Amino acid sequence: MDLIAQLEAEQIAELGKTIPDFKAGDTVRVGYKVTEGTRTRVQNYEGVCIARKNGKGIAGSFTVRKISFGEGVERVFPLYSTNIESIEVVRRGRVRRAKMYYLRSRRGKSARIAEDTTYKPKSGAEA
Numbered sequence: 001m002d003l004i005a006q007l008e009a010e011q012i013a014e015l016g017k018t019i020p021d022f023k024a025g026d027t028v029r030v031g032y033k034v035t036e037g038t039r040t041r042v043q044n045y046e047g048v049c050i051a052r053k054n055g056k057g058i059a060g061s062f063t064v065r066k067i068s069f070g071e072g073v074e075r076v077f078p079l080y081s082t083n084i085e086s087i088e089v090v091r092r093g094r095v096r097r098a099k100m101y102y103l104r105s106r107r108g109k110s111a112r113i114a115e116d117t118t119y120k121p122k123s124g125a126e127a
Contacts, residue, residue, distance in 0.1 A: 008058045015080055019056070021121055024049055024100050025093030025113050028064060030077055031085035042085045045075060048093070048113065050100035065103060072104065092116040 022028055029046040047066030054060045060079035065072060077084060094116040103111050 011058050012080065017080060017084075019079060020087055020089050022049060022062075022087070022089045022092075023095075024051055024098055025095030025116075027090040027093065027113075028062075029086075029088045029090050030064060031087075032077070033083045033085055046090065047073075048100065048103065050074070050103055052098075065100075092119045 026049050027046065028049050029044050031042045032045055033040055034043045045064060045066070047064040049062050050065045051063040052060065053062070056079070058080055061076055062079060063074055063076050065074045067073070092115060093113040095113060100113075
């Protein structure tokens, strides 16, 4: 293991966060900390993960797209952000792409993603 990967692994271990195994096409619910004045609350942001960037490293991020009041809304979350309370996989999508950017131009039934019912967690990953 090279020095940079070792430092990254130490930083991730220090954060103590457990990131579920998810990929593009999966529907995820992200509990994001929102600060309003002096109070902080957790707001859930649920949508389809359309992209993962920079893998599982400390610099990793993922893009979630949802339809809010008929308008498509996308948000990029850093994977190991301190503002993320939790990441929960709602359903697994069966897709053949790593980036789902084509969903931006789709509406209604053509934007649907089939559910993957044969998902098996990778060995070494939590369920």
